Amino acid sequence: MTIDMSQFYQVFFDEAEELLAEMEKLLLAVNISDPDSEDLNAIFRTAHSIKGGASTFGISDMADVTHFLESLLDNIRKGEMALTAEHVDAFLVAKDILKMQLNGHRTGAEVDQEAVADVRMMLQSLAQHSTTQIAPPPKVESYAQKENTEQYKRCFRVEFPKVSDIDLEAIGEELGLLGDNQKEKLDDNRFAFVLNTNATPDDIIAICSFILNPEDLFITEIPIHAIPERENNEDELGYGFFDPIDKPDEAKLGYGFFEPLNAAHALDRTPEELMKGVPAKSDKAAAAQAVQAEVKAAAKKDPDKTHANQESTTIRVGIEKVDQLINLIGELVITQAMLEQRTNDLDPLEHERLLSSVGQLTRNTRDLQEAVMSIRMMPMDYVFSRFPRMVRDLASKLGKKVEFVTYGASTELDKGLIERIVDPLTHLVRNSIDHGIEMPQVRKDEGKYEAGRLSLSAAHQGGNIVIEVSDDGGGLNREKILAKAKENGLAVADNMSDADVWQLIFAPGFSTAEIVTDVSGRGVGMDVVKRNITNMGGVVDIRSARGFGTTIVISLPLTLAILDGMSIRVGEEVYILPLSCVVESLQPEPEDIKDISGKGTVVKVREEYLPLIALHNVFGITPRFSNPCEGILVILEVEGKRAALFIDELVGQQQVVVKNIESNYKKVPGVSGATILGDGCVALILDVAALLRTTR
The missing domain is CATH 1.20.120.160 (HPT domain)
Known part of the structure; x- marks a missing residue:
């Protein structure tokens, strides 16, 4: 085989x-x-x-x-x-x-x-600057990983049961990391190691636990003065002519001074039991008791340590298997929605047991979906860990000093998104170092600490994850950006808000760099950053203050596979709104609706005027109601911006499986995906952020 x-x-x-x-x-x-x-x-x-x-x-x-x-x-x-x-x-x-x-x-x-x-x-x-030169890699590994260049304070004899030659070699090499290690063959085809070291019995147990059961280990401390000097290891082997000299039985008992220390059972025995038969005032007894006390202390500190190495807490699974599982769960969610819709028309008294079973299936399906989705989630540290080296190298290359810090590295995001966010974040971090953070002398002249601060953070916010790239550099130059935009033929005005001016840097080919380098300056990158983030269903925003720094905020959905949605109807069409964007729904009074000449319609909600978006106008369909007072307004909020969506009616709330439209058809403005409803019909999932951007 x-x-x-x-x-x-x-x-x-x-x-x-x-x-x-x-x-x-x-x-x-x-x-x-x-x-x-x-x-x-x-x-x-x-x-x-x-x-x-x-x-x-x-x-x-x-x-x-x-x-x-x-x-x-x-x-x-x-x-x-x-x-x-x-x-x-x-x-x-x-x-x-x-x-x-x-x-x-x-x-x-x-x-x-x-x-x-x-x-x-x-x-x-x-x-060459070391007192010890590095020898070439040896042909045969030696157990004595350390030469006798340091004074070892302790010596242990480590016995264990029969093991394979490969395991024996491995144990010898690992123990060799702790000090000077010599192998001895016992008379029953077992082996022992005599280890001169400064380590503790706990260290020996930790190393051997990777291969052996700690209960099978016997560790005995040997007084340093009791170890005879060995002129040559060949003496022990009979110079190659004779069998190894058998060790006296006293060796197994600690050379007649101590009982063998069982690494596991000693934890349950008192020092008095372990020292039974040994003179109380003996220095050797005190030494043995000290060894046992160390193991006891280690066990109290972490009683499961010896077993932790025995059991694996993770398992490697191919991502394709996880994706297949996600797809099957998605189909199960659709099937469950179909069953729930079919049973809605049944008499609850006559079919009580059936409806109870369907309800139980709904709860189990949701729990299963959440558990499977958590498998696909990965910590942001997977992304953040790539940047310290890049920041260090790039800062050194540009002659700048940068202090890099991260927050929220344990925040989790879907694996499919976490891999796609690496490139946009890489470009933003490089931009912050190249364009944002000033040279050390410039910072000193401005009263700043010479090392710039660059931070990368991630945090959950509702159903999204918010990632921020922030620096304390010079900030964006409004006048310079406007001048460059006019030079490139972009439609700009001097009275534009700062937020709109900052968005200009995402225009294709836009760059204010005076010198093109291998780091940046060609005007490609920021537009790609925004396009990639938009394709992931996210949004990017910029906050900047001249002389104080810039913060770029990215908001992404936690996953693109399954979401909680609200079904709405306009005319004969059903659409899905992400539930995380829905604030409330209401039916307005006529006096709350105001028309602004040339600007559109707004609605007054709790002393605040919100832009009104008629969904039937966005998609060009015939609605049941054309008067907002007869229909329903759904208040939506994304990135701190709010608007009222005018629809005909609310259908219900449900989990939906997100299907990609772009890969099968093309990008549809205002739509982020599609799903299959319980009756088998296809419903479009609305891109709320894109809808709100149309009202600016």
Whole structure:
């Protein structure tokens, strides 16, 4: 039977990509002047994990680069080298090379071997300043990952049951990260490791738990002075001529001093029970009791830690399977709506049980739909994590100082939208750095802090997600924008509101940049940004104050798959209004309706005049009522703007499955999509934001 290895390669590719992203995030956040040891250890672990996975699957080019990267990081974290900005730059470049190599193995993309060689040379050059030189990648991995260059304060003997050779090698390598590790063969074909380290028993348990059950581990602390010096490991192996010398039985009992420490069962035993039979005043007993106390403390701190590594809390599923599930749920929602409509005409007394069952089906369908939709939701951190590196590189290239912060990274958005929002946000962030934030000296002269502040935030607002890109730069120049608009032949007026002036920058080919660079200035981008956001059912708005900065606000629906809608009727046609845009409905009095010459009609609602939109005029259909006082007005609100929609009647409220019109027909003004009603008819979903824009 042959095994399909492709599935395992795919797991490695996915995990390696996540580790590279985590490495970049840690490198960008590290404090170069005073790095935290935990941060350095975390960066080292990502490199080590990538190297281990690459070696396992025989991907030697990635293992080679990560070997140099890992060795240099090890020197830094052990204090043999001081971390510098040059190191961070080199590590980021190495990360880019590893990502290129990963894409080469995953998709067959071309790998620039010269760039790979340059990175290796750069890492080797940096290592020359270290007290410990980086050796070439060894042919055979050694368990002693650390030389005896540091004084280890503790020694542990770690015994475990029979395991495969592969698991044995893996355990040896992982324990080698904690210190000087030596393998010993026991008389029953088991093995033990003697580990000189500064780590705690809790660290040993955490590492071994990835492969072994913690209950099968026996950890014994050995006094440092009780360990005989080994001139050569070959003595233990009989110089290759004899079988290994059997260890005395006392070795299993802690060299006659201690009982073996069972990592799991010790948690339920008292120190008195563990120390039974050992003199109370013995220093050795105190040492053993200290080991047991450490494990107890670790268990109290996180009692589920030993089991957490045993169970996986996530499962990787292809997006095509999720999409298929979403489509099936959509069809189920349509079927449920059909059943509900068919049963509306039944006598509730005669068919009580049937109607109760249909009601239960409606509730279950909604719960199922919400659960499935949550699978497709992803945190905005998936997008935000891409920008710290880009901001750092671009600011350095332009000679600017930028402080980048994010808010609401855990806010969730539909995967289909989250991938399409990356490009628009990338362009907006680049624009803020290039055009918005001033040079350090200019900021100083204006009394500002020399480092500009660029923030990216996301938050839920009703049924939408609001994303803001904000900077504290110079702001937009109204006069300059108007002059450029007139030069381009756009219809503008000097008395235009600021909001309308800011919208001019979204015109195709519009740019106020005096110099065209590889960053911006060609006038392409902002119009694409707005078009892409509009295609996603969103809107983009700008707020700016001269000398104080600019904020660009993007509002998007949480998902484009299923929405809560209100059915309305005009003439013989039924339309769907997104429920998140509906404020209220009312029937106005004649005195509340006012006509404005040449401007249209408004309606007075609670001392506020709102523009009135007659839906039958928008789509050119024959209504049942032409007088607003005989029909219904639905008050709509989007982006803080309100209007009254004139319709014939309200039909009801229901969940609808959104179907794309553009891909099957063409873009229809004022319509964002379509759905299938319970009677099988097609209803158009209204684009409320587009309708309100027609009233400006």
